[in-house]
Amino acid sequence: MVKERGNYVYPHSDQASTVLELLKLELHRLGIKILTGVQVTDITPISSGFMIKLNTGKQKADAVILACGGKASSKLGSDGSGYTLAKDLGHTMVPVVPALVQLKVRKNPFAKAAGVRTDASVTAICDGKAIASDRGELQLTAYGISGIPVFQISRYVAKALYLKQNAKVKIDFLPEMSENEFLSFLLERKEGREQMTCADYLLGIFHQKLIPRFLEQARIRMHTLVQELSETQFKSLVQAVKHNVVLIDTTNGFDNAQVCAGGISTIELSARTMESRYIKGLYLTGELLDADGICGGYNLQWAWATGYLAGKAAADTQ
Numbered sequence: 251m252v253k254e255r256g257n258y259v260y261p262h263s264d265q266a267s268t269v270l271e272l273l274k275l276e277l278h279r280l281g282i283k284i285l286t287g288v289q290v291t292d293i294t295p296i297s298s299g300f301m302i303k304l305n306t307g308k309q310k311a312d313a314v315i316l317a318c319g320g321k322a323s324s325k326l327g328s329d330g331s332g333y334t335l336a337k338d339l340g341h342t343m344v345p346v347v348p349a350l351v352q353l354k355v356r357k358n359p360f361a362k363a364a365g366v367r368t369d370a371s372v373t374a375i376c377d378g379k380a381i382a383s384d385r386g387e388l389q390l391t392a393y394g395i396s397g398i399p400v401f402q403i404s405r406y407v408a409k410a411l412y413l414k415q416n417a418k419v420k421i422d423f424l425p426e427m428s429e430n431e432f433l434s435f436l437l438e439r440k441e442g443r444e445q446m447t448c449a450d451y452l453l454g455i456f457h458q459k460l461i462p463r464f465l466e467q468a469r470i471r472m473h474t475l476v477q478e479l480s481e482t483q484f485k486s487l488v489q490a491v492k493h494n495v496v497l498i499d500t501t502n503g504f505d506n507a508q509v510c511a512g513g514i515s516t517i518e519l520s521a522r523t524m525e526s527r528y529i530k531g532l533y534l535t536g537e538l539l540d541a542d543g544i545c546g547g548y549n550l551q552w553a554w555a556t557g558y559l560a561g562k563a564a565a566d567t568q
Contacts, residue, residue: 348507523563
């Protein structure tokens with residue numbers, strides 16, 4: 251039983267573990283043997299299928315489906331060994347980088363605002379070009395930036411870093427207003443607040459931890475009175491809020507990534523069955539492949555859809 255929220259479908263129980271338990275129950279019902287704690291070290295095609303070398307012995311198989319995952323979140327078991335197995339069987343790999351991951355900022359100007367969550371728009375600027383953007387709840391951390399909008403653009407930043415390109419993220423902390431609208435708002439807001447300090451003047455607009463950061467970047471002292479600000483200083487403040495650019499040093503690594511970008515090239519597989527174009531009876535699925543999606547269950551859907559195609563094709567040919 252499922253429920254829908256917008257365009258997304260969830261178990262009616264609202265527990266992700268429900269999906270796993272139902273799959274295990276179905277495997278049990280079908281009498282499928284499951285081996286756990288076993289490591290596959292080699293797969294060799296033979297005249298009538300495959301010989302699989304395990305750390306516990308050998309196993310013959312009529313068909314093999316590689317569904318090993320990538321190398322994100324290694325604590326869950328995805329250690330990248332599937333890539334080695336696939337390459338040993340003749341497949342080529344697109345370089346793999348972390349995706350849906352936090353980004354580490356060089357000389358992080360928002361380190362003192364760690365813990366703040368705020369609506370923002372983020373844009374990946376790689377090799378001088380804006381190539382991806384998203385909007386949502388930005389999370390500021392001691393090491394850099396996080397949150398769903400950062401996850402959505404992280405694959406592009408990770409690819410750029412892999413290629414040794416300069417990677418930056420432009421943050422708009424007030425995406426609901428244009429630059430001119432925000433400047434007009436600030437100038438109009440002066441009336442009746444001329445004797446306020448700049449720090450107090452921005453209260454209610456931004457999180458209190460962000461205000462010192464914006465003023466510092468605009469080169470405005472916290473205790474400067476509003477009436478003392480020039481229009482040039484107001485424009486500098488607008489730039490600090492609307493065009494805040496941070497230099498990305500690296501991602502937060504595979505262990506903290508939800509998925510990988512890159513993997514075994516999909517052109518080497520049948521799109522209808524996921525069967526290898528090189529070895530009959532070998533199928534490759536899921537995150538092992540060079541395919542990754544944004545947040546929202548798309549990577550899970552890819553894993554299930556390719557797994558279904560491979561499983562059905564493998565069963566139909568036996």
